[in-house]
Each structure stands twice: as structure tokens, then as C-alpha cells.
Amino acid sequence: MGQLKLQDQLGWGDEYWAIRDGLEDMSLIRRGRGRGGTLSRVTESPEVETVSIPVDIDPTTQGEIAVNALRREAELYTPIAKVLGGDWSRDRRVRPLEIEVTAHQGARATGGRWSRPDLVWISVRTFQFLPQKVLEVITFEIKPVDAIDVLAVYEALAHRRAATHSYVVLDVPGDRAGALAEDIQAVRDVARSHGVGLIVFEDPEDYSTWDVLEEAQRVEPDPERLEAFIETQLSDGTKKSISQATR
Template sequence: MTDLQLNEDEYQLFCEVPDDGCAAGNGSLRSRIGWSRPRYGRARQGLLDKHLVIRGVGRGGTLRRAFAPSQSDPSSKTVSIPAPVTESSLYKPLLQTLGAEWSDYRGLSALAHEDTAFGGGRLTGGRWSRPDLVVVGFRRFELVPARFEVVTFEVKTVDNINVLAVYEALSHSRSATHSYTLFHVPDVLADTKRDEIGAVIAAASEHGIGVITFDDAADFETWDERQPAERLQSDPLRMNTFLQEQLSAEGQLNVASAIKSSNLDHG
């Protein structure tokens, strides 16, 4: 976690200041965000104290982003303050990491890793029964036979960290061996979001749901498994139906071929 920490208002204001070096008026910034003068003043002062913005001249005063530490002092560490992202924009880099480093670390030979959030006309089986992402494969061990795994994931952005995500994951966990919530938590907001993440972990631990936080979806070194997911005893028929309804034709073929050629196929 970076030493630089912002509260939510400081983060929101910083993201409103142009990232191209241009200045923006305090009046227009406050109007866009819709804050009172005292609230805006506290956030502005917080950014000034952290040397992230610089005051400028102009009617009502202006703000512009300060140079990154590495530009003024090559020996200092560059601090990344990412712009807000949409949940759907996280799916692709998350899938790439899940299918590569995450699977390797878990000892999972992934057969399919797919975005199932936008299933079009596919059957869902009810509210929240469709996860955002799914990874299917064989988990291998040194002294224990390989086990088939269906791992589902519920993805949330930093502004949607709450226990509701746990219950969404719990809903589709009935068709999985493991279910996780994946929360995007930029490093600069780690302290601000500590209590919210703590509440989620407490709820998840009661239901066997895993909790993972990450700063960069594409960088596994920023991922932190805060709560391991317990192995669930889902009905095989229900799992099979789930995969038929949610996986692509190619994904289903990869899974079926692997099972047919493995010692898990006794038919």
C-alpha cells in the first residue's frame, strides 16, 4: 500500500482536475461535483497539503495537478492515482489475470475463463444467479488427486464496496465449488475503505465466500486474498446445468473434452 492516502472527497476532486496540466476554476469544479463550499474547501485543502494540486490565478481561483514526484525528483517514487473506472472495464484485465497468474498460483489448470455478466438471452435461473466472471478447471495437488473446480466471481468498483456483493456471490455459489467477491480498491484509498472491506470480510466469512481486493486488475502482485473461499458442496447436476447455460460453446467444448480424457470420466 502506498504511503499517500486520500479520503473519498479528495479522490473525487482530484479526478475532476484536468489530467492534461490545464487549470480548472474552483467555481466550475465545485459546481460539477455539487458540494457545499465548506466540503469543497476541505477536499481542496487536503490535496494542497499533499502537494497533489497547485493554486492558480483566475476568477475565484483555479487548481491544476502538480507534477508527479518522479518529474521533479527522479529518485522519488511515482504515486499512481487512477481515474474512476466502470465495472465492465475491469472484466477483461481481470479475466487475463485469473486465467494466468491467479490460476498458476492456485495450482489450477484453467479450461475456461469467461465473462458471463453479459449473457444476452441466456437463462439466468433468477436474480443474482449469473456471476460476472467464471473460471473452470482442474486443481492439481502433489499427493491428492486433481479436483474439478467451478469458481465464480462478483466484481465491484471502489464506490460499490458493501455486503450486498457477498449475497450476490452467495446466490451463484449454489452452482460453484468456490465463489469470490473481487473489489477494486486503489492503493490511495486503502485506508479510507478499510472499515467497508472489514464489514464485507465479516459477512463473507459467515457464508464461505472469498474476498479479493486489487489495485491493478492486470497486475497480480497488487491482488490480496483477504478471505479464502471455502469449497462448496454444490449439486453436480446443478453445476452442469449452470455451465451449459453460462459458458460459451467453445468453453463448454474445452471442459467436456478435458473431462472425457481425464480419470474423472467413468462412463
């Protein structure tokens, strides 16, 4: 069942996520792909990786944006950032340290062509059996419905040189999905071949309309390149947060 539908039927709020995570840790349910994520009952015990990850998330956003039938790219950043900080993060059982819109930086030098992602999601994770803290920097390349092209994957690859994961996120209104199916498949094929993630959505504010078609593969960026990315792309507040969290 779609897990957001299940949450709605149960009439639960944020407590849903903690209960879901506990059932998953007990190997009673399994998460799956689908719009907003899906849940299925486990009849055979799977191998479960037990990790210590916080689940209470208090995402912030700078306001609501009206979405037209044909949305411009800039209008998508804030609602997508809100979902990434909320249901998307909770579904992955990870607390985001910061989520930053990095597209609006004017003429500031950030490292050349395709060096600037649209959104950056950052977390510092701890694990039960690993002594060190793990920094994850995920970049997102957003494309509105009239700009769906395989070129987006190569833009995401350029960002991934200094990130652990990269995603392409496509705006696909329901009434355009059929006409865009071939273009989306082309983007998916190229994304899969390069380990870039692919997300499509109908409504940027509604996680139940999001579908993760390809999960991004984790890579280990060169430390100097990652350091330079943080220095040139992120705000002073985010840099301070990273510095404090990784000490």
C-alpha cells in the same frame, strides 16, 4: 518477501514458477498471503500435500482495456480475467481450463436474479492418489470502488449454489483504501462467515497489488444444479472443453 518482487529481482520469467514449485515440494519454502502472494524460507519441515498439477500456463486475453481513476465494473472484467489466468493460477499451481466473462449475456435467461456471475474460472484437476478427475468451477463477483457493499457477498452466495468456490473482488485504489477500510471490513466479516473468498486490488492488471483477504471454502454443488449452470451460463466452446477434459 513478495514473490513478484522476488521474481523481478531474480530477473526470471516463467521458469520462476517451476523452480518455486519444486522448492515448495522439497519443503524449503512456504507460500503465504499478501499482495501477489509471499514466500518465506522454511526452517522446520511442514506437512506438505504432494499433488500432480501442471504448471505451464498459456493464458489468453482479448486485449487491453484503459483503466480510469474511477473504473467502471465492465472495464475490470478483461484485465482481471487475464491475471486469473496468469499469475493467480500459477500461484495456486493449477492450470485453468477456461476463463469466461459471463456478465455480458444480454437478456438471455440464466436462472433468475443473481444467477449470473461476472467471471467463471474452470479447471479439471488430477491428483496423485485420487483416481477421478476433479472439476472446479469458481465464480467471481466484481465490484468497482463505488459499489463496495456486503450485498456483493450474497450475490456470490447465489452463484455458489452451482459452483465449488466463489469470490468477491473489490477495486480499491490506493488513495481510497483508508476511507473504504470500514466498508471492506464489513464485507470481509460477512464473506468469512459464509465461506466466500475476498480479493482486493489497486490495479486489476498487476497481481502484485492483489491481496487475498479471505480464501474461498470449497463446497460440493448439487450435480444437477452444476450441470444446469454449465448449460445456461457458459459458451459452447467452454462446454466442449469441459466435456472433453472430464472424459
